[in-house]
Amino acid sequence: MGNASLKKIAVLTSGGDAPGMNAAIRAVVRTANYHKIDCIGVRGGYTGLIEGNFTKMGPRSVSNIINLGGTILRSARSKEFRTEEGRQKAFEQCQKNGIDALVCIGGDGTFTGAKIFAEEFGVKVIGVPGTIDNDIFGTDFTIGYDTALNTAMEAIDKIRDTATSHNRVFFIEVMGRDAGFIALNSGIASGALDILIPEKKDSLEDLFETFEKAQKRGKTSSIVIVAEGERLASTYELAEQTKQRFPDYDIRVSILGHIQRGGAPSCADRVLASRMGYGAVVGLMKGLTNVMAGIRSNDLVFTPIEDAIKKHNEINQDLLQIAEILAM
Amino acid sequence: MGNASLKKIAVLTSGGDAPGMNAAIRAVVRTANYHKIDCIGVRGGYTGLIEGNFTKMGPRSVSNIINLGGTILRSARSKEFRTEEGRQKAFEQCQKNGIDALVCIGGDGTFTGAKIFAEEFGVKVIGVPGTIDNDIFGTDFTIGYDTALNTAMEAIDKIRDTATSHNRVFFIEVMGRDAGFIALNSGIASGALDILIPEKKDSLEDLFETFEKAQKRGKTSSIVIVAEGERLASTYELAEQTKQRFPDYDIRVSILGHIQRGGAPSCADRVLASRMGYGAVVGLMKGLTNVMAGIRSNDLVFTPIEDAIKKHNEINQDLLQIAEILAM
Amino acid sequence: MGNASLKKIAVLTSGGDAPGMNAAIRAVVRTANYHKIDCIGVRGGYTGLIEGNFTKMGPRSVSNIINLGGTILRSARSKEFRTEEGRQKAFEQCQKNGIDALVCIGGDGTFTGAKIFAEEFGVKVIGVPGTIDNDIFGTDFTIGYDTALNTAMEAIDKIRDTATSHNRVFFIEVMGRDAGFIALNSGIASGALDILIPEKKDSLEDLFETFEKAQKRGKTSSIVIVAEGERLASTYELAEQTKQRFPDYDIRVSILGHIQRGGAPSCADRVLASRMGYGAVVGLMKGLTNVMAGIRSNDLVFTPIEDAIKKHNEINQDLLQIAEILAM
Amino acid sequence: MGNASLKKIAVLTSGGDAPGMNAAIRAVVRTANYHKIDCIGVRGGYTGLIEGNFTKMGPRSVSNIINLGGTILRSARSKEFRTEEGRQKAFEQCQKNGIDALVCIGGDGTFTGAKIFAEEFGVKVIGVPGTIDNDIFGTDFTIGYDTALNTAMEAIDKIRDTATSHNRVFFIEVMGRDAGFIALNSGIASGALDILIPEKKDSLEDLFETFEKAQKRGKTSSIVIVAEGERLASTYELAEQTKQRFPDYDIRVSILGHIQRGGAPSCADRVLASRMGYGAVVGLMKGLTNVMAGIRSNDLVFTPIEDAIKKHNEINQDLLQIAEILAM
Structure with a gap:
């Protein structure tokens, strides 16, 4: 796989935290390292991106975190990133630090921010669905849901x-x-x-x-x-x-x-997050942007981030009936 | 140990349930059986005593319950048992069923009921402290607290x-x-x-x-x-x-x-409950009544039930200071 | 759904036990009850079928078991059922008790027995994949694997x-x-x-x-x-x-x-087992036999039991690579 | 409490690790800090002491470790510390770094080493019983046992x-x-x-x-x-x-x-370890040496380290009988 154009990526977690986010961060960092791509961790979500709250991450920076709940990069909901000024500052930080692409781990709100940012400034973005609510289209399960x-x-x-x-x-x-x-x-x-x-x-x-x-x-x-x-x-x-x-x-x-x-992520969440974090880097290396990495029917798939935001996973109607029948 | 005068006992749980109550019930039933004392389970606390909601219990009735939260005998707070009429009915049920003594698993309220009942009708009672709050005098720990x-x-x-x-x-x-x-x-x-x-x-x-x-x-x-x-x-x-x-x-x-x-009781709670349930039967066999079985400094001790109700375990002042020092 | 021809079914667990088998039994019993089909529990797997070790099951017989590991129906590996004589006896028990169909919860060995039995005697059988090994074709996951x-x-x-x-x-x-x-x-x-x-x-x-x-x-x-x-x-x-x-x-x-x-089944296993147990009864009501109920891509599917036995779920090759990349 | 003579202490974990050791380390560090005593962490037990594998520890170095199994200071069994040469080197490291006293968290072997070292070189030592085996005299429970x-x-x-x-x-x-x-x-x-x-x-x-x-x-x-x-x-x-x-x-x-x-320590272990770690520093401040901090009957007590090594907690004979009676 060629990654000529991909020299340095950044990873952030944003929105409500979900168990397994650390496993996703670890997978992003180690996959990038494996492919000789530099990796920056952004602390505190989009706020950190605006403020340049960055930390260089190597394989050892993510040792012993796969089993931890929460996110070592912290998370936040950033009002400033919703303004053009905020995003402008974030872009300047990306430029200043040579960041080619962003891996954004979070939910709806996170993806909406990423999408606008990508469209405005041409920074490559890829989403990784991390939310306990499981309400993101384009993946069978979101990180944290199983836990x-x-x-x-x-x-x-x-x-x-x-x-x-x-x-x-x-x-x-x-x-x-x-x-x-x-x-x-x-x-x-x-x-x-x-x-x-x-x-x-x-x-x-x-x-x-x-x-x-x-x-x-x-x-x-x-x-x-x-x-x-x-x-x-x-x-x-x-x-x-x-x-x-x-x-x-x-x-x-x-x-x-x-x-x-909170809590230590379940096995399913750790594996899911590992696959998606890995998939995000692979997607960027393939030149994809403005998509979300997901797992459907046990396969890695990329969905336009717009669809991930607008469409929704439907409740299985059979389950509603099963719930009723089995209750008594 | 002679148990000439002790032919049949009953066991009940009353007040808020606590993990480990089942381990205590099991210990009462199996210790009684070991000493050839019949054992009756009373369902639903003092209400069950009043209504004669009884079930004969043998060693196999308490198989596979040591690890279960809650109480298989159910619990309740009985208003009727606070009246003399209620207790009179309960006494009649005891007489009718040949019950010589009661093991009452619960907290303050449970013991207060037991004490009055014992004083009014001469039925032997022994308390076993089961409450998550740990606020019973006469034992280092109450059943359910550790869990x-x-x-x-x-x-x-x-x-x-x-x-x-x-x-x-x-x-x-x-x-x-x-x-x-x-x-x-x-x-x-x-x-x-x-x-x-x-x-x-x-x-x-x-x-x-x-x-x-x-x-x-x-x-x-x-x-x-x-x-x-x-x-x-x-x-x-x-x-x-x-x-x-x-x-x-x-x-x-x-x-x-x-x-x-709720939840499966911890190891400490299961062992504590087992020791106290065992101790309750041993206490009754020794002729004790109106006392509570407890464990203090790793020894089985019996405390007048009146003291168990009136006195209180004190918070360790050192712990308060330790909490403060270690917080920062 | 018509179930004119389905009046009484039996359910058994066989082979190595797996957490969630109880949830599957519960689902079979309650779904059958909902559709006014009688349900018999067979104790001890095929051995119990041969010996007629049966118990009538209603909705209350499966209360409070969804969270328990193991199988309340017990399991066993039956040598006798591998002989024609053994299966003949089993068939006689089915006839004597008016059993129209069997739900067999287990793995490879269980299904092999079921298939031969169905072919020899025309008793309807449906398999439910219960094994921690996840090596059964026709379902994304087997019961017990996630736990x-x-x-x-x-x-x-x-x-x-x-x-x-x-x-x-x-x-x-x-x-x-x-x-x-x-x-x-x-x-x-x-x-x-x-x-x-x-x-x-x-x-x-x-x-x-x-x-x-x-x-x-x-x-x-x-x-x-x-x-x-x-x-x-x-x-x-x-x-x-x-x-x-x-x-x-x-x-x-x-x-x-x-x-x-062992252990309490995970949420995923309880839901999976509930869906499959429900699906097994639904499958029988549709007239299916010699199939296995499974869940693939979140849908209930039925696979010829022969395929379930012969084919195998493949290890995802991506996962092997991910494992290697993320290890360092 | 005067601590004129106590300016800098070191803490180490040695022998088999036990859940709660981190809580003890945290308590030592924060209690020392509270009393304006410098604290050094020794990595890798006595081997680290010999090699001067030291790290300065402040209140923030022990943030978020109370819930972690294992020991952040690592542990080891040191053959060299059993030789006079090894201990001589360790003493030189203490002198060079101005270490007045050692808190040694571990079991029998750890205490034996500490005792000899104290006797040979006059360095103050205090033991904290950390071992899952609970076989240390001078405390009702050892750190890690409950977990x-x-x-x-x-x-x-x-x-x-x-x-x-x-x-x-x-x-x-x-x-x-x-x-x-x-x-x-x-x-x-x-x-x-x-x-x-x-x-x-x-x-x-x-x-x-x-x-x-x-x-x-x-x-x-x-x-x-x-x-x-x-x-x-x-x-x-x-x-x-x-x-x-x-x-x-x-x-x-x-x-x-x-x-x-391994595993996250239980509540009882975290509290016990916190009390003992606190107690160790308090003991040193009182001028004690060659003792072990323990908790007996809910009180902090100090036992000559020699007794802690030589004497043993006895199995409660009642428990043996209870085990037998309740088994059936």
């Missing part, structure tokens, strides 16, 4: 112990502002009675019917999983209204929160 | 990943309505910047000073652990007021909640 | 702590008699220096070269992952010969062994 | 899943060359049928009797825990001889090995 699923599920398993011991109903909120992937899959995996996600039109009457059915079948405790972005009502309101309808129920709410963003 | 510590700490570790990646301040609330044991120990174990507990007079100014000191030393992210029962202010209010004082801070709140009550 | 990967990786992570502290070289053997999936993926995920698998022609000289390269680059500790079925030499021999070549190395061997078969 | 217990128990739990599914007998070897603490406690916690430890006189006939009893009671799978240092026979031999006696048993052996040395 977040396991974290959520393990937390729900623990809550189920106490729910069962006390014959309680728990409304448990999991992350996912726009997407119900975490809710649906962790809900199926923990045998939730019902799962409320933004992609599905839910109603209180359906929920109450499900409770009634469960009661008839002798279920004495129940767990309802609610995605953060559920549109019917907030998790607290859902609990409240259920209490009004079933005054005898002993109902509790648990918001799992930020534990879902 | 809850690990659960809280692991959750905080995960949050720290994301706190560090984003240079954020997290206020994390852990369980402990009256006691700061979980907060103090999980806080030390996770390198928390500050730890707020009900046993210590906290002030906003102290907290803010700590933040300032941390800032000066270059700490870019911080975790503050707040016990549920902290008296200064609620966790949300603390976060709010810190934000007003330090508007630049990116502050988040996380309430760990009920995950702390 | 085993995480278990192996977490164990390797622990060993790496001590390897790093002592500047040691560890040869770690993971499961996989015929397939290197676990070795390759857990090796990549744990940053192994080298990975030896049966699908790849390994040589001692390559291995030694890798060690030399690592030494030059300043690596002070290393982990080499060896699949159980590696053909070059046994793990102990590999360690031995490495010691002869590099007498200064402090070399240790660790055989991870049976921990890889 | 190792949980690691062993979780591994056994996983093996039990597969043992139960296949009606198998597993002989599982856990660490402990001279002490049975890990075996006894992890065995009780995992409901082992029998536990073989060096402190107890075991016989094959007792073991076989136990198997027979278990068989009579309907146990279909069993786990026997064997301490590494068991004197009756090796774990493989025990399995072999059991197979000869009970040819029908399906027997497997699992050697848990080095996973027991």
Whole structure:
């Protein structure tokens, strides 16, 4: 593979952090090194790019990080990068430092910034999908999603112990502002009675019917999983209204929160992130730009970054039905 | 050991469940069986005692439960048992079923009920301290405490990943309505910047000073652990007021909640619960009643149940100082 | 969906157990129940089928098992079922109990038995791939594989702590008699220096070269992952010969062994098993027989059981290269 | 507290590593810093002391290590330090670098070295007990022991899943060359049928009797825990001889090995290590030398290092009986 035109790349993480980002950084750095491409780490996402918060990275700078949650390059949401002035400064930093291309690890927002930057200044960019929400088109899974699923599920398993011991109903909120992937899959995996996600039109009457059915079948405790972005009502309101309808129920709410963003990445996430980080460098070496590296059906694929932003992974309708059938 | 007068005992779990209760139940049942004492399991705490919700238990009924969180006997808080009528019914159930003695696994409330019951009706009772809060006098540790510590700490570790990646301040609330044991120990174990507990007079100014000191030393992210029962202010209010004082801070709140009550018990909890369950039966065989079985300095000891209720384990003052010194 | 001809099915687990088998059993039982099909659980695999070791299963018989490792139906390798007499007895048990179809959860051996049985006696069979080895054609992943990967990786992570502290070289053997999936993926995920698998022609000289390269680059500790079925030499021999070549190395061997078969299934495995268990019943209802239910590219697919046995999932060649590039 | 005579201390880890050593290092460094005492980290144990492999440590050098297994200072077993010449060189390094006192984190061997060194050259030394084996006198628990217990128990739990599914007998070897603490406690916690430890006189006939009893009671799978240092026979031999006696048993052996040395430390270990590391500096400030810091009955105590080496923690006899009673 020729990489005549690719001498120095930079890698950054931006937006919400996700377990496995470090594995992706490591893969970018080591693949670049293998192909004799210099690699710069940008600290603090686009803010760091604007400020020139750079660090030279070699194979040893990424030793013993594959197993760490978070991102050693830190992340941030940069308001300044949304302005032309900000991006101009970032471009100057790239020029000054001889950076030919950027590997941007993050989600929707990260990719939108990368796309505009690439179009304005001609800097090559390639995206790597890192977000626990799994809502990026162009890859079967995003980095961090599998780990977040396991974290959520393990937390729900623990809550189920106490729910069962006390014959309680728990409304448990999991992350996912726009997407119900975490809710649906962790809900199926923990045998939730019902799962409320933004992609599905839910109603209180359906929920109450499900409770009634469960009661008839002798279920004495129940767990309802609610995605953060559920549109019917907030998790607290859902609990409240259920209490009004079933005054005898002993109902509790648990918001799992930020534990879902951290933790040592799962094996699947580490391998996925390694493949994508490797793929990003390979893509740049092939001359690709304004694309995202993803894995679909176990193959490395590149998707126009525009599609990655605009299109969305759909919830598998079969899973919704399976969730319902297996709940009782 | 003679057990002429002890032919049949019953075991129940009451109050908030705690990981390791099943290991205690198993130990009670198998120790009784070993000494040819019949053993009855009472389902649903004192409510089950009143209603005669009994099940005969043998060594095989407790197979493969030592590793399970929650309690296979279920638990409940019984209002009826707080009335004389309720306890009268419970006594009749004991008589009808030939129950000589009760092993009551739980916390303060459980022991208070047991004590009154024993005094009113002469049924022998022995307490086993099962609560994650560790606030029972007469034992170094209560069943479930060590597991809850690990659960809280692991959750905080995960949050720290994301706190560090984003240079954020997290206020994390852990369980402990009256006691700061979980907060103090999980806080030390996770390198928390500050730890707020009900046993210590906290002030906003102290907290803010700590933040300032941390800032000066270059700490870019911080975790503050707040016990549920902290008296200064609620966790949300603390976060709010810190934000007003330090508007630049990116502050988040996380309430760990009920995950702390569940999960597979730790090794220490399983061994502790096994020793106490065993000790409870041994205590009853020795003719003891109205006492609690505990482990102090690695020895089985029996404490008058009255003391177990009234007195309290004190927070180790050294630990408070260590927490402060090691935070920076 | 019509299921006129499907009144009663039986489900069994056979061969080596795998985490998630219980989730598959639960899905079979509850899907059957939903469609008003009776469901029988067979205890102890084909041996249980021969002996009529049956238990009627309803939705409540599979409560709270989705999170358990192992299989509540037990498993076994049956010599008798390999004989015509054995299978004849099994058929008689099916007839006597009105069993129309069998769901067989297991691997190669299980499917071979099912296929012969179906061909001899016309009993409908459908396979569900449950094995940690991931070596079954017709599905992207087998039940238990993802959990085993995480278990192996977490164990390797622990060993790496001590390897790093002592500047040691560890040869770690993971499961996989015929397939290197676990070795390759857990090796990549744990940053192994080298990975030896049966699908790849390994040589001692390559291995030694890798060690030399690592030494030059300043690596002070290393982990080499060896699949159980590696053909070059046994793990102990590999360690031995490495010691002869590099007498200064402090070399240790660790055989991870049976921990890889157990444990609570991961979220991915529970969802996968739920989908396949559901799919097996759906397949039978559609009149399919002698097929295996699998998930490929996120879709439920049915593969002739003959293909599932004869063909094999191939190791992704890219992954081999990625493993090598990222190791240093 | 005056520390006029204590200007600079050094800290090292030596012998087998144990989870929590990093927490102890952190506590030493930060406590020293708090008291304005300089702190030097010695890399690679006594070898590093001899070679002057030193690094200046401040509060930030130990950020984010409290949760890491292993030891950031590395460890080693030094042959040279066992010679007078070696210790002479080490003393010269201490003099050259102005080191007044040494904090030595490790076990028996580490303490023996420290004691001789202190006696020969008058350098102040204080020991901190870090070993998973828990066999050090002068402290209720050693650093790493609690984590190792949980690691062993979780591994056994996983093996039990597969043992139960296949009606198998597993002989599982856990660490402990001279002490049975890990075996006894992890065995009780995992409901082992029998536990073989060096402190107890075991016989094959007792073991076989136990198997027979278990068989009579309907146990279909069993786990026997064997301490590494068991004197009756090796774990493989025990399995072999059991197979000869009970040819029908399906027997497997699992050697848990080095996973027991690694992993993120448990909460109890992190707190213990923090207290001891703090205590070591406090002890030195009080003018103590040739002692070990330990925690007994929740209090910081100092034990002559000679006693720590020569005396031994005894296995609790009650626990042996409890193990036996609860096994069936």
